[in-house]
Amino acid sequence: MNDSVTALILKQTDYREADAILTVLTAEYGKLSFIAGGVRKMASKNAGSVLPFTEAQFQYDHKQGRTMFRLKTARTVQLFRKLHEDLDLSAAAGMVCEIADLFCMQEEAESSEEQYSLTRQALTLLNEGKDPCTVLFLYASDMMGLFGIAADVDECVRCFSTTVSAVSAAEGGFLCADCASLLNVPPSTPARLRRFRLAVKGGLRQIRYTEEAGGMRLEDLEILMEMIRLHTGMQIRSFSFFKRILSIE
Numbered sequence: 001m002n003d004s005v006t007a008l009i010l011k012q013t014d015y016r017e018a019d020a021i022l023t024v025l026t027a028e029y030g031k032l033s034f035i036a037g038g039v040r041k042m043a044s045k046n047a048g049s050v051l052p053f054t055e056a057q058f059q060y061d062h063k064q065g066r067t068m069f070r071l072k073t074a075r076t077v078q079l080f081r082k083l084h085e086d087l088d089l090s091a092a093a094g095m096v097c098e099i100a101d102l103f104c105m106q107e108e109a110e111s112s113e114e115q116y117s118l119t120r121q122a123l124t125l126l127n128e129g130k131d132p133c134t135v136l137f138l139y140a141s142d143m144m145g146l147f148g149i150a151a152d153v154d155e156c157v158r159c160f161s162t163t164v165s166a167v168s169a170a171e172g173g174f175l176c177a178d179c180a181s182l183l184n185v186p187p188s189t190p191a192r193l194r195r196f197r198l199a200v201k202g203g204l205r206q207i208r209y210t211e212e213a214g215g216m217r218l219e220d221l222e223i224l225m226e227m228i229r230l231h232t233g234m235q236i237r238s239f240s241f242f243k244r245i246l247s248i249e
Ligand SMILES: [Zn+2]
Pocket: 156, 157, 158, 159, 160, 161, 175, 176, 177, 178, 179, 180
C-alpha cells in the first residue's frame, strides 16, 4: 500500500537520535502525526520538506482509525519561502501553526477541509507580505468561529443592547456603556469597535474590508488571544515571542 496526502506541517519535535515527530494538518483527516525517520541527519532527502510552515505531499501507508504513521517520503508542494527567512513572519507563522494545532482535532471532522483551507490561506497571505496582526486576527477569529467560540460583535453580550461601547475578552464580545461600566471594562473608540466587527464578520476571506478599515492592531490581537485563553483554557505560547519580535522594531 502506498497512500498519499497533502499536509501542512505545524510542528516538528525531535525524536530519538535523528528522527522527528511531525504534527501536520490535512484536509481529509484533520490533524495527523508522522514519525519521520532520519530527517535530522544532514544527508536526509526528506529534511527540507518536513519543516514547519511548509506544505508537502507525504507518502505513507494509511490505516483506518489511526492518527500516527511512519513517513516514507515527502515532497515539497509549497515552501512559503519568506516565512522561513524573515523573523517577523516566522513568528507570525508560528502563531498560525500553534492556533491550528490547538483548534484542529486528531480525527476526521466536518470542518477539517475548512480548517486546512484557512490555515493555508493565512500562511499564503503572510508570505505575500500582508500585515501580520491583521492576518493573525482574522485567522484566529475564523478558527474560533469553527470551534463555536466566535466573538459576539452583534450586540451587548450581557443585555443585548445594540448600542455598544466596549469589547471584553472575559465576556467574549461587545458590551454597552452601562454593562461596561458595571464590569469596569474601559470604553473603546468607535473606530476600534467598527474594525473589530468587520474583522470578525468578514474573516480571512474578506480581508479587504478589514484592510480598508485600517487593519487590526496588536491591542486587538491581544483581546482575541485573551478570549482564546479564557474560553478554551489554552494559552497561545508563541504570542509572547511574536510580541517581543514586534517590540524590537
Ligand atoms: Zn449591556
